[in-house]
Amino acid sequence: MSADDKYPEESGRRRFVKGVVGGSALAGVGALGTVTVNSATASPGAGGGSTQAWAIENTGGPAPRGMPQIPIEIDSEGYIKGVWPDVETVTQGGRQVQIAEMDIGGSTYSSEWFQYCGVEGYAGIQPGYESDNYFRSGAAPAYDWQSGSKEEGDRFHVDDFSDYEEWGNGIGTAGTGKPASGRWRSEDAEDVIPIQLLRSARIEEAAQDNEWLQASTDQGFIAWLNKCTHFCCVPGYKQSADAARFGNANGVYCQCHQSIYDPFSLVQTLFIARPRPD
16 A cells, blocks of 8 residues: 555554445535545345434544534523434334434534434433433543532533633643543433533634534534444543553543543544334
């Protein structure tokens, strides 16, 4: 292979992918200028199938693609919630089923974005699950600021992130953004949907001239389903000093198998969503 086809050796990354099996590939252009290629990897099933989603970019390690973004809205009191797609009942294959799907920022957003890693069986991913959709602090917060100011189940508020342009925890560069770990659509449910929430000036700036980010982020806040697309571990933004060894001290790092993600590069991914159980 020509050396022109590769990143510098030390990066361990390919510049592009040739000969993707079956030709099923989608080039995703990152919101901050990054280009990636993602491929479908499995056969579709009823209620799942080929799905195009916006995700924070996977930039290294064994993960096959990025983690899906959750569009955000902030209520009139300043509390932060994830947008859930509009729900309707349709007839498919001779039977009535509920689907959750809507258009946002020129893209189709659906519950199928989150149907992988077994999450498709969680109650909160079922289209009709009743939830207020607020992001809430979890049982074991990953950050000292969160442990000191939030109780389990507390909603996140804009004011919790007022120091986002200065915040740091000794990992990477201070001021790149302030994170929180938590859950979404998981109240009164057996399974918890883990999420990561981040407020950053970089997201604010990128949203100024990007249709998708204008519609899916607010006041510099971005969120994603926090399940690594490799083996379903729960990664973290600025949670592990080990991330620096993989050149990702200012990004999201999965400690299980060293997959890394860039929350400041949003890409479109094509993958096969798993069917929801009946």
